[in-house]
Amino acid sequence: MVGVLALQGNFDSHIRILKKINLKHKLVKTSDDLSSVDGLIIPGGESTTITNLLRRNQSLIDGINQLSKNKPILGSCAGLILMSKESKDSRVHNFGFLDVTTSRNAYGRQVHSFEAKINVKNNTMNYDINVLFIRAPKVDKINNDVEVLATFQEEVVAVRQGKHVGISCHPELLDETLIHEICFKGKNEIS
Amino acid sequence: MSKEESFKVKVGLAEMLKGGVIMDVTNLEQAKIAEDAGAVSVMALERIPSDIRKDGGVARMSNPHMIKEIQDNVSIPVMAKCRIGHFAEAQILEALEVDFIDESEVLTTADEHAHVDKHPFKVPFVCGARNLGEALRRIHEGAALIRTKGEAGSGNIVEAVRHMKMITSQIIELQNADLSKKAEEFRVPLDLVEKVAKNQKLTVPNFAAGGIATPADASLMMQLGAETVFVGSGIFKSEDPSERAHAIVKAVTHFKSAKDVLTASYDLKDAMKGILMSEIPEDEKFSNRGD
Numbered sequence: 345m346v347g348v349l350a351l352q353g354n355f356d357s358h359i360r361i362l363k364k365i366n367l368k369h370k371l372v373k374t375s376d377d378l379s380s381v382d383g384l385i386i387p388g389g390e391s392t393t394i395t396n397l398l399r400r401n402q403s404l405i406d407g408i409n410q411l412s413k414n415k416p417i418l419g420s421c422a423g424l425i426l427m428s429k430e431s432k433d434s435r436v437h438n439f440g441f442l443d444v445t446t447s448r449n450a451y452g453r454q455v456h457s458f459e460a461k462i463n464v465k466n467n468t469m470n471y472d473i474n475v476l477f478i479r480a481p482k483v484d485k486i487n488n489d490v491e492v493l494a495t496f497q498e499e500v501v502a503v504r505q506g507k508h509v510g511i512s513c514h515p516e517l518l519d520e521t522l523i524h525e526i527c528f529k530g531k532n533e534i535s
Numbered sequence: 536m537s538k539e540e541s542f543k544v545k546v547g548l549a550e551m552l553k554g555g556v557i558m559d560v561t562n563l564e565q566a567k568i569a570e571d572a573g574a575v576s577v578m579a580l581e582r583i584p585s586d587i588r589k590d591g592g593v594a595r596m597s598n599p600h601m602i603k604e605i606q607d608n609v610s611i612p613v614m615a616k617c618r619i620g621h622f623a624e625a626q627i628l629e630a631l632e633v634d635f636i637d638e639s640e641v642l643t644t645a646d647e648h649a650h651v652d653k654h655p656f657k658v659p660f661v662c663g664a665r666n667l668g669e670a671l672r673r674i675h676e677g678a679a680l681i682r683t684k685g686e687a688g689s690g691n692i693v694e695a696v697r698h699m700k701m702i703t704s705q706i707i708e709l710q711n712a713d714l715s716k717k718a719e720e721f722r723v724p725l726d727l728v729e730k731v732a733k734n735q736k737l738t739v740p741n742f743a744a745g746g747i748a749t750p751a752d753a754s755l756m757m758q759l760g761a762e763t764v765f766v767g768s769g770i771f772k773s774e775d776p777s778e779r780a781h782a783i784v785k786a787v788t789h790f791k792s793a794k795d796v797l798t799a800s801y802d803l804k805d806a807m808k809g810i811l812m813s814e815i816p817e818d819e820k821f822s823n824r825g826d
Contacts (some may be wrong), residue, residue, distance in 0.1 A: 388550075389553070396784070449610065454658060457547065
């Protein structure tokens with residue numbers, strides 16, 4: 345069962361993907377909701393809003409930190425920002441599950457949002473998947489132990505560190521399941 | 536980008552705004568209060584609906600300078616309103632790079648026969664609706680997000696409830712309806728009606744607006760199926776806007792938990808006074824503008 349943080353954001357499109365790959369889901373709004381989950385998705389949305397709601401609930405922050413020690417966490421867009429170690433903005437909480445630096449709204453306002461194909465590639469796989477970049481962040485800096493999972497125009501758009509995955513765009517809005525399968529089903533074979 | 540691709544990108548932002556509160560603000564100070572309280576977006580406008588109603592006169596698109604100042608100082612998406620059918624105002628707002636345009640009945644109507652053709656724009660549009668036909672006409676014109684009209688500036692939730700329940704029940708009715716007749720009645724293409732009948736929901740997100748003044752109002756609209764709420768006059772016409780803004784954000788996140796909505800409602804200072812629908816002459820109702 346995968347928890348989906350549902351304080352604010354596009355949690356329902358992530359749930360649709362989990363259903364598509366036959367994983368059970370649970371909405372997470374409080375620390376109690378984290379019991380019995382085998383992983384967590386931090387969806388897209390507004391990172392300042394999600395932060396605001398998290399900061400009113402320290403036990404939820406503690407619970408997510410605890411969960412991260414042995415369960416996979418996937419963050420998309422705002423979720424990536426929250427999972428990163430640094431995002432250069434005090435209005436945003438940084439869990440630090442991914443040792444990367446991100447910057448918010450790095451492509452500009454909504455008129456600069458776009459659809460694209462990103463390349464998911466490592467030693468064992470090589471896929472192109474469709475995604476939407478919505479007021480998306482950028483990964484500015486990657487530190488030790490962080491693996492590049494996907495690129496777009498030679499820029500890093502998805503990373504993995506240990507069990508955790510972060511992606512700056514939205515495969516889930518275009519029904520792409522690969523990133524969720526990598527994070528929660530250990531998918532790693534050659535295409 | 537093709538029309539379909541660009542539409543997906545527009546709806547994508549609406550998806551990101553789900554489970555949140557979009558707040559009307561008239562200056563930078565209010566925008567900061569909204570952002571600090573956890574608003575997912577702000578609607579920048581010169582006068583909030585209750586003042587537009589009180590002041591009378593022609594209500595137009597806001598001063599771009601005021602919108603720009605807010606854009607430059609908050610990190611959340613900034614929306615702004617254009618008059619119904621006023622595509623030149625919409626072009627200006629697009630050039631200003633607002634994140635969403637509300638083609639709004641709260642402003643004075645510019646074209647009594649046609650709404651803005653929203654497809655050519657890169658910026659997404661939100662439009663109000665009182666019923667399914669109106670919602671589908673707006674979607675067909677290119678709206679990426681629908682909100683109930685409610686009755687803006689009234690502080691009275693009755694119209695928002697009426698509009699949300701109307702849309703919901705008309706979607707259910709499609710299950711046993713002659714869809715080509717419905718398409719004709721709604722004046723939209725059959726395939727749009729078929730999609731809504733099959734999925735039993737609109738093809739774009741569905742938010743609530745118009746009269747939300749308390750955490751309980753917000754919870755009510757979410758329980759009736761709204762995916763996010765717009766709060767206009769309800770926050771900055773109340774006694775303590777910051778406190779009320781925080782409370783409504785909390786009520787939306789935890790709308791299913793009465794205990795949490797109770798906590799959010801505790802010790803709140805006074806809500807806006809509000810007006811009865813019977814006190815508003817029929818020809819002064821914002822919700823009657825546009826069809």
